[in-house]
Amino acid sequence: MQMTQALTRAVQTRRNHTATIFAHRKRTWAEVGQRVPRAAAAFRALGLAPGDRLGILALNSDNYIEIFFAAAWANLVLVPLNTRWAVPENIYTLDDAQCKALIVDDAFVPQVPQLLAGHAMAHVIHAGEGAAPAGLLGYEALIADTPPMADECGRDDELCGIYYTGGTTGHPKGVMLSHKNFISASVNWIATLHFSEDTVYMHSAGLFHLAGCSPAIALTLAGGTHVCLPKFDAVLAFDAIQTHRVNYCLFVPTMVNMMVNHPDFSRYDLTSVRYCEYGASPMPVPVLAAAMEKLPTWEFIQGYGMTESAALTVSLPWRYHFDQEGMPSKRLAAGRAAYGMDVRIVDEEGTEVPRGTHGEIAVRGAQVMIGYWRKPEATAAALRNGWLHTGDAAYMDEDGFVFIVDRVKDMIISGGENIYSREVENAVHSHPAVRDCAVIGIPNEAWGESVHAVVVLKEGQIAAEKDIIDHCRTKIAGYKVPRSVTFTDSLPLSGAGKIMKNVLREPFWKGRTRAVN
Template identity: 50%
Template sequence: MNITHGLRRALQINPNGLAIVCGERRRNWREVGDRVSRLASAIRGLGAGDGDRVAILSLNSDRYLELYLAAGWAGTVIVPLNIRWSLPENEDAMRDCRPGILFVDKGFAEVGAALAKAIPGLKLVYADDGDTPAGIESYETLIARSRPMADAMRGSGDLAGIFYTGGTTGRSKGVMLSHGNLMVNALNALGEGLFPGSAIYLHAAPMFHLANGAAMYSVLLSGGSNVVIRGFTPEGVAGAIQEERVTDVLLVPTMIQMFVDHPALASYDLSSLKNIIYGASPISDAVLSRAMKALPNVQFTQAYGMTELSPIATLLHWKEHIGEGRARGRHRAAGRATLGCEVKIVDGDDKVVSHGTVGEIAVRGDNVMIGYWERSEETARAVIDGWMHTGDGGYMDEDGFVYVVDRVKDMIISGGENVYSAEVENALAQHPAVAQCAVIGIPSERWGEQVHAVVVVKSGASATPDELMEFCKTLVAGYKCPRSVDITAAPLPLSGAGKVLKRELRKPFWNNRERDVS
């Protein structure tokens, strides 16, 4: 199977069915299929061949979904770029995987122009409404002038996409996922009862994010419909649910909190909504309780995983959020291994630990990534004998439920986004007043965790927390920047090997909590 299988199936069994809604545009599968095959032909016409990379930097749109499909139809590889990253971060990713074409919307046309200026030979395509800027190809003109082409029919082992994550060394890594990886994950979700054929799925989470992308592939396979909004706002989600009778949506816990706490929520008709899938970070008891009260007819399902797993490893179904499951504390778990996955908890020697013992969560299945783009050593450290070592610390109970309690990797999850401490530390260290720094995650009611920095300034130098936070924003994405800074004259605590003891720095913030992550 490949990522275009769902489109081919829809064209055969439901060509007149509603495929996608985006603003005033409504298209059936026959129309989408024609546009995808023409766009694929245009991509080939711009010089992209089998396995070549095609990047996109854009807010959510129906064109984004078309490009996901057209890249596969053309035999090329999709590279969704992070809309929250800074220009240098996206330039680094572009130079890393070397795409020849970049699709941009209105909001990122200037960034695209800067990337094209910095990277010789990069071709830009404007994928938005309105006038096309000078010197950029028009998405709609390309479709209009291109003849449909046959599906390239890539194999399940062929590379389908490169999805960038943060890096423990300060540089982002490109996760290589095959057609088979993505389809196995999509089928696993369908087998668990998610995204039935009657689903009207709302793309509210960013479409560059694989959690939303994975849901898209499941909806394609099942024959459901897609509703797209440009980006998350509580009003935008509520309005789309009301107008389009949305049944399913994926949200991170921070989005759920903003949605259910919105003062105008009760004024919307949300009766069509049946399922909310949440993930990227745990949900607090308080937010879950408020969400269940505000949306009494909605079932909640937690999905735990990571990009390297295409992305789902475990699922916590609705029944564990209520009744006996909740009474036993199951709602605090990340769930049990999904169909097609095996999960184990291992110690530092990669030996399986006993039930209830904390170790590193490892996952095996056909959803495990091909590897990191051009980083064979990092791939070998992460995937051992077919098992993806997640970097999350957790334990498994006797019934197979996995509980995430800590992170082995030096990573923070804030508002559903991964932040690697090394990236932020590398930015802070470039400030002329900084002698030493450490970045940790501390609890946040709104974001789950927030980025916090501890900084030692150089002798004779000075810097304020606000100054350091603003400095970081010039180098890395805003969500990665510290939201609080402690400036100290005392040296940071070090291990015998000279490594900063971050656990000691974190202790005051996490004392008296059940787990060391939120």
Template identity: 75%
Template sequence: MMQLTQALHRAVQTRHRYPATIYNGRQRSWREIGDRVPRLAAGLRGLGLQPGDRLAVLALNSDNYIELFFAAAWANLVLVPLNTRWAIPENVYSLTDAQCAGLLVDDAFAAQVPDLLASHAMAQVVYMGEGPTPAGMQGYEALIERSSPMPDECGQGDDLCGIYYTGGTTGHPKGVMLSHTNFCAASVNWIATLHFSDQTVYMHSAGLFHLAGASPAFALTLAGGTHVCLPKFDALLAFEAIQTHRINYVLFVPTMINMMLNHPDFDRYDLTSVRYCEYGASPMPDAVLAAAIEKLPSWEFIQGYGMTETAALTVSLPWRFHFDGEHGKARRAAAGRASYGVDLKIVDPEGRELPRGTPGEIAVRGAQVMLGYWNKPEATAAAIRNGWMHTGDGAWMDEDGFVYIVDRVKDMIISGGENIYSREVENAVHAHPSVRECAVIGVPDERWGEAVLAVVTLKDGKAATAEDIIAHCHRLIANYKCPRQVEFRDALPLSGAGKIMKNVLREPYWKDRKRSVN
């Protein structure tokens, strides 16, 4: 039997005197978290929420968010974390698609509530911020104070635990359904692969709405370590937190590391407490990694690769393989090898395993693979075939099991560690009244890894500038998804079947590179 709340029970039992969460000058012990979570669960159920109901949260990272993960599971509710970087229409889609019965917001998003609920009314909205509770909302702390603790009614095994929305190739987000088994297996994998322990003081800088934030939160709770929460990534906040709290474990996307290394105040802070730094979501440019190794000699860097559909971590590259030496040649170009409890192979379009060194698609099997996509049986059947999750990432595997990512089967861009599906951006661009045709591709970018480029043809007699189209997109989709560049053409290259040939559009930008992703 696997239940998400097992992690909390163990942490309270073995680490009750020790710090559980640190946020905004506030520290709570595991004993305090163990008291608050059953009360919060009872408060949520007291609002009329029933087992299996979907409960959305739109908030920046905080100690309350960590509690909510476990309170929702304790009450047998399905948590739906909303993306803090998405535009309102994108999160409205998720709320409506999941038919959420309740919503929690903090200070950063309380003002969005009327727009979020305009097309999807909900009986209960809970304010989990730091200020006075807005009119018409329930107060988070008041719920805890007035509620008696309820018994743990957590689901188990393959029961649905969370729905995490990710971009979609069809232009709409897809809700990834993750179970208690998914999260528990991922936590054990994380501890075994990435060295979490009860001595870990971990800094949350990745958003908790994302599996890069949530998965380590679950694993760290199981280990009984300490969560230090930053509202969101900021280089200066990260420096201050590391120095003040003697943080020994961090997770960053390469863009964040580059921002820190180039920050004017980098040398003013003592960052030597950090032992491990996991990096992932996009490959680390070797120049950035070399600079990080030089400037942060006490840090050990570990690369991680995964996806929402596999509850995050599936492949990792340990520190020792970053160098030539007793372990062989440096494997910095590799994403790593399959982590514990994960079956991985490189397959052809029919799902047959390919010989070592032959490029194909990464397929993954194991207890971490999602239940499927919420209300999308066809998409689920296309992704999970014969028990194997087909990732959409093109790669090859060497004779020692190291995986090298070379391309994406899916039409996806990764910019600053965020997945951007071209179709979502194309839908936004096409909505501009002057646009006739559009193709969106990723092009190399030194800061973000890849940048979004929209190649556009205009309708006869219509005019638009790049600035017009970019501003139009900002009203419809998240800022990070919007094109950074717009290129106008008289016509787009078409195949014999009439499809836009994106490989032709990409080729001038990638022709001198070893791989067609960055």
């Protein structure tokens, strides 16, 4: 299996059809098929060798999708950087992955001097609009000036991309995904989520994220049309759907909530959409009900997965969003195993538990990652006896539907973004007045969950909620910063001396049936 198989098929079968739409620019699959081998050859001409890591920090665009395939064509390893992370976090990623070159767009050109401080980067490429700024190479000029090269893509279990996800140790972990991972996930996506050559798909999730990347590769394999939003904005989404007759979308629940409650919602014709996949965090029942009422032509499909499994692992089809006569309700389920994926609920020893019993979700299949980049201990902890242990607590009913009830890992999901409490705790702890702290997720109607810090101050020190929040803004990305802070004299500890976060969470989640919102 090779990543470039998706592109070569699209060019072969759909050459004169629209491949990408970005702003008012359209390219056919034939045009994309001509540009990618030139971009790949340009990367090689800059001295990048097979297996070298190529970083990219950019908003969504048609160029970004081309770069997925150009990197693979040249047998490079793409390292997408999170556009929402703070500069120190992306510096860590560039250093950890040992990137030899970096691609940026207009939005991130100002960060280049900081990103390169102390980092031996061979080249920085500008893939934005217009001429390249001084000191940067122009993506369009490289394509125009470089003859195409033959496809030298890696294959099967060879490394294709490193996707960084938040880490419980205070640093992000690089998830190593292979060519087989991506192509297997793409075939799964087509089979499970109804992608076809007629699909006109709108990218609103960031392409640095598997919720953006995975459908981009699957849609290319299907030969559909990519409509790229730089980033999610309700009005931009409304306009793109209406203008380009988008028939497929993916949103995290927060986006759906913003759209159905937007004052301009009724001004747009959104009836072209046939399917809407949602995931990354649970959809609050009132939000889903409002979306189903206001968007009656849309069929909603829930997807559950993780970076470590190249996204889609479990899905809940549209028909199960309704109560069926004589059947228990499945509306609150994450869904059933996607094609080609084994899913089990296991105990601490990895043994499958009886149906209806709570345990940890473990998955197995061709989509599961190679491991974590340069983190053998973390890899061994996650991949055990061929199974990926997800850290999500759930039960499975007699019909194979998975119901998520909590998270084994200490993770918060806010607005569809994974936030690991240890990372936030490190930032809070660095405040000079803080003696101890614990970070938990608490219910938030707009974002699903919000980050809450419980802080113990040093004796004689004074700090207010605003002081802690402002301090964290200098250390971590804005979406990870605590939205609220409470102060206490001590934290509850177990007999082993561990902070009992369940005790801290309990007052906030009291009366709810599950500890995720």
